[in-house]
Amino acid sequence: MNDREIFPVEVPLLTEDEKKRAVAMILDTAMPAILPKSAIWRELCRTAGMVGLRTLFFGVGDCFFLAALVMCVCLFPAAAVMAGMARAASCLFLISPAFYALSHLLTLWKEYQTRTLEWKWTWRISFRTILALRMLVLGAVSVAGSILVCAVLWSLERQAVSFVWMLSVAFSALFLYGSLSLLGQRLWGMRAVLPVPLAWVMVSLVPVFWEPAAVWLMQIPAYVFLAAAAAGAGFYLIQMYYFVAAGISGLDRRLGI
Amino acid sequence: MLSVERVTKCYGNLTALEDISLDLAQGVYGLLAPNGAGKSTLMKMLATLLFPTKGRILWDGEEIVAMGERYRGLLGYLPQDFGYYPNSTPRQFMRYAAALQKIPRAETDRRISRLLELVGLSDAADRKLKRLSGGMLQRVGIAVAMLNDPRLLILDEPTAGLDPGERVRFRNMIHSLAEDRIVILSTHIVSDIETIAGRIIMLRDHRLLCCDTPAQICGRFRGKIFQLPADAQIMPHQHVLSEGQGENGTVLRVLSEMPPEDGVAVAPSLEDAFLAIYASKREGA
Numbered sequence: 379m380n381d382r383e384i385f386p387v388e389v390p391l392l393t394e395d396e397k398k399r400a401v402a403m404i405l406d407t408a409m410p411a412i413l414p415k416s417a418i419w420r421e422l423c424r425t426a427g428m429v430g431l432r433t434l435f436f437g438v439g440d441c442f443f444l445a446a447l448v449m450c451v452c453l454f455p456a457a458a459v460m461a462g463m464a465r466a467a468s469c470l471f472l473i474s475p476a477f478y479a480l481s482h483l484l485t486l487w488k489e490y491q492t493r494t495l496e497w498k499w500t501w502r503i504s505f506r507t508i509l510a511l512r513m514l515v516l517g518a519v520s521v522a523g524s525i526l527v528c529a530v531l532w533s534l535e536r537q538a539v540s541f542v543w544m545l546s547v548a549f550s551a552l553f554l555y556g557s558l559s560l561l562g563q564r565l566w567g568m569r570a571v572l573p574v575p576l577a578w579v580m581v582s583l584v585p586v587f588w589e590p591a592a593v594w595l596m597q598i599p600a601y602v603f604l605a606a607a608a609a610g611a612g613f614y615l616i617q618m619y620y621f622v623a624a625g626i627s628g629l630d631r632r633l634g635i
Numbered sequence: 636m637l638s639v640e641r642v643t644k645c646y647g648n649l650t651a652l653e654d655i656s657l658d659l660a661q662g663v664y665g666l667l668a669p670n671g672a673g674k675s676t677l678m679k680m681l682a683t684l685l686f687p688t689k690g691r692i693l694w695d696g697e698e699i700v701a702m703g704e705r706y707r708g709l710l711g712y713l714p715q716d717f718g719y720y721p722n723s724t725p726r727q728f729m730r731y732a733a734a735l736q737k738i739p740r741a742e743t744d745r746r747i748s749r750l751l752e753l754v755g756l757s758d759a760a761d762r763k764l765k766r767l768s769g770g771m772l773q774r775v776g777i778a779v780a781m782l783n784d785p786r787l788l789i790l791d792e793p794t795a796g797l798d799p800g801e802r803v804r805f806r807n808m809i810h811s812l813a814e815d816r817i818v819i820l821s822t823h824i825v826s827d828i829e830t831i832a833g834r835i836i837m838l839r840d841h842r843l844l845c846c847d848t849p850a851q852i853c854g855r856f857r858g859k860i861f862q863l864p865a866d867a868q869i870m871p872h873q874h875v876l877s878e879g880q881g882e883n884g885t886v887l888r889v890l891s892e893m894p895p896e897d898g899v900a901v902a903p904s905l906e907d908a909f910l911a912i913y914a915s916k917r918e919g920a
């Protein structure tokens with residue numbers, strides 16, 4: 379005997395309209411998609427124009443300097459040595475998102491160290507919008523940097539592999555890393571800040587130190603990497619949209635950033 | 636304007652605030668409670684830095700979290716323990732804050748100069764923040780919180796570290812600001828809010844004890860506060876609130892339901908009321 383037979387009362391079912399509203403409410407909570415997509419990108423552009431680069435990177439300029447220094451002094455020479463051994467392609471996965479990841483980590487660390495976040499969270503422009511703009515600028519710098527690094531490594535490898543192939547590896551690594559780290563931050567907030575780059579380093583070191591993996595990597599054609607890069611870039615922009623939308627609508631503090 | 640509706644805040648197992656309901660309209664509200672009572676917790680919830688575990692906070696009937704940027708635009712907040720970029724100057728830091736508060740560029744410099752003058756820092760405007768004293772930094776903080784001319788100004792212990800002259804200046808400033816906005820400030824220093832707070836919010840045992848005018852709070856202890864010489868015998872039903880220097884040596888201020896022998900009835904001050912309200916708790920502890 380079910381409940382209905384025990385309690386033969388007419389239970390009003392949800393109307394179609396009520397059902398729709400309930401579903402929309404649940405979806406809104408799960409994905410804070412309150413603003414239309416175009417509004418977010420317009421807001422990002424407007425904010426970028428309003429604050430300018432100086433404000434965007436106010437107080438954290440030294441972090442970029444440090445990240446660039448690490449790139450130039452440690453990572454790039456290491457890659458050049460590998461290039462001498464015709465293994466440069468193996469470390470592209472590690473090196474191309476390195477500047478992006480390092481400067482992002484260092485700036486977040488500095489924001490925590492200086493204890494300015496409580497203020498930034500209550501200021502009108504959401505801190506997430508600022509973070510997103512910083513990420514976009516860093517991404518652009520990293521794309522340009524990757525092209526440069528690929529060109530140098532390619533010439534050091536005496537053009538053993540094709541330049542387009544190297545570039546596609548670098549871009550796929552950069553965009554995949556970017557979207558994974560953004561997804562992590564969006565879902566788990568500060569808890570994802572360290573695990574994602576650490577996991578990335580672990581995975582990237584495999585082909586560097588394990589010959590079969592390096593050989594397998596070399597056999598993957600460029601168009602696969604290019605497809606991965608395109609998918610990564612698309613995913614990155616979608617994540618960026620949710621990341622910023624949650625900030626503007628004020629729901630961001632639930633996520634810790 | 637701002638209403639707190641049955642708000643509870645828990646940190647894991649610890650209930651920091653329980654079932655707080657408040658309605659705040661224009662004026663100065665002093666949040667007066669001992670250490671750890673939950674003042675900062677309440678203020679952080681009002682600043683949308685923390686979310687109530689239960690209950691909700693509304694601005695003109697709208698949930699503040701859902702208002703997002705619109706709410707942040709009308710809010711000015713001074714954290715209790717704020718950070719800064721030590722190598723920047725007050726003016727640079729305020730320009731930065733102004734940009735992130737979306738204050739029009741044309742207006743920024745004028746507003747910064749006016750605020751720096753208001754907090755008495757015009758001379759130090761271009762010195763590095765790391766070279767300023769604690770009290771000066773606190774004043775920079777107050778100026779930053781007021782940058783966007785907020786309709787709701789929340790200051791968590793704004794007078795910590797200020798010298799007496801600056802305290803008076805701060806009180807005057809808040810007094811003049813409060814005509815058309817809500818100012819909420821927390822402190823343990825009774826004299827800071829005695830004269831400027833229209834209403835005093837007190838918390839005890841994680842709950843709201845009262846939200847009354849200073850006169851109402853003092854009125855509850857009228858005829859119960861007495862001054863006694865230091866060597867007087869204290870009965871079990873009497874509580875010594877404080878010790879002070881009278882004309883003829885040390886005197887005690889005592890809370891007592893009945894007039895003690897050789898006790899002189901005195902007008903209760905807000906400090907007496909504060910000490911009396913939290914006396915039982917301290918003795919119990």
Ligand SMILES: Nc1ncnc2c1ncn2[C@@H]1O[C@H](COP(=O)(O)OP(=O)(O)OP(=O)(O)O)[C@@H](O)[C@H]1O
Pocket residue numbers: 646649651668669670671672673674675676677715
């Ligand atoms: N992030 C946190 N996690 C766990 N407990 C916390 C946290 N923040 C505050 N508490 C606890 O909540 C209670 C209220 O803290 P709160 O900082 O609000 O007090 P307060 O009245 O501002 O004190 P003070 O006068 O010292 O500034 C305290 O018991 C404190 O230990």
Ligand SMILES: [Mg+2]
Pocket residue numbers: 674675676715791
């Ligand atoms: Mg506090």
